Amino acid sequence: MAEPGDLAAVRAAIDRLDDDVVALLARREELVRAAGRLKADGAAVRAPGRVEQVVARARERAVSHGASPQVVERVYRAMIGAFVDLELATAAVSDGVVVGPAAPGSAGEVLTLQLAAHGSEAQLQTRPLAETLEEVAAAVAAGTVLTATVGPRVVGAVRGALDGGVLTVGHLVVAPDHRGRGVGSALLAAVERTPGARRAVLSTGADDLRLYRRAGYREERRERVSAGLELVHLAKDLSG
Ligand SMILES: C=C(O[C@@H]1C=C(C(=O)O)C=C[C@H]1O)C(=O)O
Known part of the structure; x- marks a missing residue:
């Protein structure tokens, strides 16, 4: 992507990119809700093994795109945390x-x-x-x-x-x-x-x-x- 010449232009480019990011997040949310509906308890909602799989995959993809795997991992862990909270609050039940x-x-x-x-x-x-x-x-x-x-x-x-x-x-x-x-x-x-x-x-x-x-x-x-x-x-x- 060409480098915008000043901060305002960079921010405008970030805004445009964020439109796509949020649209993708909306699709991800639908899928996470669907996963939540298939689970019976809080442990299944959190699925720590699956979280590690998703994070590891995102780190690999980051490397192949020339992005920082550390930044991608932090973003992913924060994002998954928010999605787990959503699942717990919607479809899932308290433990037990x-x-x-x-x-x-x-x-x-x-x-x-x-x-x-x-x-x-x-x-x-x-x-x-x-x-x-x-x-x-x-x-x-x-x-x-x-x-x-x-x-x-x-x-x-x-x-x-x-x-x-x-x-x-x-x-x-x-x-x-x-x-x-x-x-x-x-x-x-x-x-x-x-x-x-x-x-x-x-x-x-x-x-x-x-x-x-x-x-x-x-x-x-x-x-x-x-x-x-x-x-x-x-x-x-x-x-x-
Ligand atoms: C969507 C799921 O539920 C949770 C959310 C995940 C995610 O946002 O990718 C991954 C694992 C679970 O913590 C799932 O189990 O796949």
């Missing part, structure tokens, strides 16, 4: 939390969580939250319930009913002492991986939208259920 199909016999615990759920969704007293033990047990037996467990304890659950490629997500609940640690996001990410699901839809109270917005859900419409209580219908395209 395992997400998977509800174990036979867990219906009682799932129902207890549903009944204990706080917030607007519980206040709606919608049919799902007023389920009987038999109904929850039938859903567990049908394989439509996913749970998050810590050791033997169920700390969260979600349900996904698939019909013609449309996944209706419901009953997302997290034990009060496990909130804010990515359990809800991990359950949501796991249910979205239901084979054959091309679109996810769900309805929730107007005050618990953050988790869903962060996960890429878009608002379709709002429905006033009663005075002071609004139900928000959300959807997410899963085909991409």
Whole structure:
């Protein structure tokens, strides 16, 4: 590349280059998010062995481009650190939390969580939250319930009913002492991986939208259920 003659010109050239760098970072972020959705815990998110592979490869590429491998390594370690934080905050779960199909016999615990759920969704007293033990047990037996467990304890659950490629997500609940640690996001990410699901839809109270917005859900419409209580219908395209 020709050397620009003064600092302003150099900076203009850096700005143009940064446009490309950020565009590439955006593509990298998409891939990192996809990797995160395939992981079950914090150790898998951090993947230190893979980090060393990526760094070693970047150092080699730096040498072949005539760049400083030390600078490239520092940039890469900082970048990967930021991506790991993103993965931990989005798809992944705190260490020790395992997400998977509800174990036979867990219906009682799932129902207890549903009944204990706080917030607007519980206040709606919608049919799902007023389920009987038999109904929850039938859903567990049908394989439509996913749970998050810590050791033997169920700390969260979600349900996904698939019909013609449309996944209706419901009953997302997290034990009060496990909130804010990515359990809800991990359950949501796991249910979205239901084979054959091309679109996810769900309805929730107007005050618990953050988790869903962060996960890429878009608002379709709002429905006033009663005075002071609004139900928000959300959807997410899963085909991409
Ligand atoms: C994207 C991944 O997750 C993390 C982020 C990495 C990256 O940004 O390259 C590499 C390893 C993990 O720490 C992965 O495991 O590949």
